[in-house]
Amino acid sequence: MRAGLVLAAAWLLAASGAGAQAPVAASTFATHCASCHGADRLGLTGPALLPESLERLRRPAAAETIAKGREATQMPAFGEVLSKAEIDALVAYVYSPPAAKPQWSDAEIRASHVIHRTRESLPDRPQHKADPLNLFVVVEAGDHHASFLDGDRMERIGRMPTRYALHGGPKFSPDGRFVYFASRDGWISKVDLWSFALVAEVRAGLNTRNAAVSGDGRFVMVGNTLPHSVVVFDEDLRLVKSIPAVSRDGASSRVSAVYDAAPRRSFIVALRDVPELWEVSYDPKAPEIATGLVHDYRLREGAFVPGFLNPRRTPLDAALDDFFFTPDYSQVIGASREAGRGQVVNLDARRRIADLALPGMPHLGSGITFEHAGRRVMATPNLKEGVVSVIDLASWKPVAQIATHGPGFFLRSHDATPYAWIDGMMGARKDTLQVIDKRTLAIAGEVTPSPGKTAAHVEFDRRGRYALVSVWETDGAIVVYDAATLAEVKRLSASKPVGKYNVGNKITREAGTSH
Numbered sequence: 214m215r216a217g218l219v220l221a222a223a224w225l226l227a228a229s230g231a232g233a234q235a236p237v238a239a240s241t242f243a244t245h246c247a248s249c250h251g252a253d254r255l256g257l258t259g260p261a262l263l264p265e266s267l268e269r270l271r272r273p274a275a276a277e278t279i280a281k282g283r284e285a286t287q288m289p290a291f292g293e294v295l296s297k298a299e300i301d302a303l304v305a306y307v308y309s310p311p312a313a314k315p316q317w318s319d320a321e322i323r324a325s326h327v328i329h330r331t332r333e334s335l336p337d338r339p340q341h342k343a344d345p346l347n348l349f350v351v352v353e354a355g356d357h358h359a360s361f362l363d364g365d366r367m368e369r370i371g372r373m374p375t376r377y378a379l380h381g382g383p384k385f386s387p388d389g390r391f392v393y394f395a396s397r398d399g400w401i402s403k404v405d406l407w408s409f410a411l412v413a414e415v416r417a418g419l420n421t422r423n424a425a426v427s428g429d430g431r432f433v434m435v436g437n438t439l440p441h442s443v444v445v446f447d448e449d450l451r452l453v454k455s456i457p458a459v460s461r462d463g464a465s466s467r468v469s470a471v472y473d474a475a476p477r478r479s480f481i482v483a484l485r486d487v488p489e490l491w492e493v494s495y496d497p498k499a500p501e502i503a504t505g506l507v508h509d510y511r512l513r514e515g516a517f518v519p520g521f522l523n524p525r526r527t528p529l530d531a532a533l534d535d536f537f538f539t540p541d542y543s544q545v546i547g548a549s550r551e552a553g554r555g556q557v558v559n560l561d562a563r564r565r566i567a568d569l570a571l572p573g574m575p576h577l578g579s580g581i582t583f584e585h586a587g588r589r590v591m592a593t594p595n596l597k598e599g600v601v602s603v604i605d606l607a608s609w610k611p612v613a614q615i616a617t618h619g620p621g622f623f624l625r626s627h628d629a630t631p632y633a634w635i636d637g638m639m640g641a642r643k644d645t646l647q648v649i650d651k652r653t654l655a656i657a658g659e660v661t662p663s664p665g666k667t668a669a670h671v672e673f674d675r676r677g678r679y680a681l682v683s684v685w686e687t688d689g690a691i692v693v694y695d696a697a698t699l700a701e702v703k704r705l706s707a708s709k710p711v712g713k714y715n716v717g718n719k720i721t722r723e724a725g726t727s728h
């Protein structure tokens with residue numbers, strides 16, 4: 214069988230070019246891959262293998278994974294079973310769109326929904342001794358686990374496997390009791406932070422950007438790139454409504470991200486391919502909004518509210534894919550990754566009200582706000598240049614451009630500390646974080662947790678006394694620093710801890726962290 218396949222693959226390669234490999238590769242896939250990745254490539258126990266799911270993996274790396282397997286997962290090595298030609302044909306196959314466009318309908322969403330723990334079966338008090346509002350949730354991408362840290366003792370008090378490849382910050386219920394994870398393959402998982410038990414799961418899409426939880430805790434919204442949709446669930450992940458991501462003039466779009474704008478009682482939806490920004494109200498008193506979409510959701514109380522969970526569209530000059538919100542969520546600062554130009558959109562006026570002069574490629578999604586010299590400013594890292602830009606939130610004028618070691622990804626602070634921490638993970642000094650004094654806007658110090666190893670993503674405990682830094686390696690660590698003296702206090706081993714999230718800071722929307 215194997216010899217036959219090799220011969221066939223070699224003949225096809227020589228005789229007919231890459232397109233003709235497909236039937237052979239399809240058969241290799243059916244034999245060796247389908248049981249874990251699904252005959253339709255939508256994923257089963259293994260991740261989906263569609264072009265959208267593989268966007269971030271280079272083809273040589275995919276070939277190597279097939280040949281050598283993947284550590285800390287169930288992906289075996291096929292290097293002894295398949296020839297190089299067969300592996301190359303398989304790679305070409307999984308990077309090609311399937312013959313039929315993959316569908317993920319409401320019926321499939323509903324069928325994927327599982328309640329693992331009923332409300333009645335959950336404990337009525339925390340099953341651990343930690344302050345529930347000073348817990349940290351740590352996403353460990355190396356072996357696809359989540360850890361839970363006691364934020365006072367800085368000890369790991371729980372660890373559980375997650376879905377493959379979580380992305381975006383986990384989101385919390387407003388009381389901090391539950392956390393919701395989103396995986397790139399579209400799985401949303403709800404976990405109880407009193408018992409670290411998996412409560413419910415649903416597959417919202419085939420390729421997902423992120424999730425947001427409504428400020429009242431009643432809804433979870435998920436933004437997808439496949440299919441082009443946003444999907445609204447109730448707090449136990451039962452489907453409430455899916456909304457196709459289609460512009461006013463009928464163009465379909467991937468979703469860039471969804472955000473909760475709690476003060477407005479609405480979700481904000483950023484679209485990647487069309488110049489529109491949506492606001493989807495979950496306010497039961499939402500006014501009538503003309504949308505052209507059928508509205509069919511009835512509130513549990515039975516009252517029918519026409520504008521509820523329907524998009525309100527703000528036209529933009531260009532599609533934007535990175536956003537920062539003012540603290541009251543009335544204004545959105547958006548940038549396009551390509552253009553690097555910033556613009557301020559007022560969500561009430563529903564139009565652009567200012568342009569921002571920002572160098573390089575600002576990473577607005579990681580921006581923070583703080584008081585500086587009597588005014589509220591925002592500061593944003595930059596993915597292309599070694600600079601942190603500080604902007605006055607009233608005048609939209611630049612206050613400072615702080616030179617750093619190199620391009621950085623995440624900027625973090627806390628109201629209780631005078632410092633903001635910036636990584637340089639996109640540049641030569643990727644192992645070092647710099648500390649900016651928010652009073653003087655000067656660099657006040659730096660830390661290098663593990664020389665030569667990438668250090669990034671800071672999160673403070675709820676009182677702002679400690680700063681936790683990730684060493685972003687498979688054999689990585691969470692390094693705890695005293696936020697005032699910058700002295701190392703402790704380190705805990707962790708498997709590529711891409712992000713950590715303090716429950717108290719998240720649910721109070723602390724100005725120095727992401728929401």
Ligand code: DHE
Nearest residue numbers: 269354379380381382383423424469470578711712727728
């Ligand atoms: Fe992210 C958050 C977009 C690649 C790690 N990332 C986000 C958010 C968006 C976004 C819109 C905010 C959503 C949220 O938190 O709910 N990320 C993108 C991209 O467009 C990009 C550049 C390409 C892509 O394919 O998605 C991208 N992101 C990455 C990575 O390569 C990172 C470094 C590793 C990984 O895990 O994929 C990465 N993104 C993160 C993390 C957050 C995140 C850790 C949450 C940050 C936080 O502290 O809140």
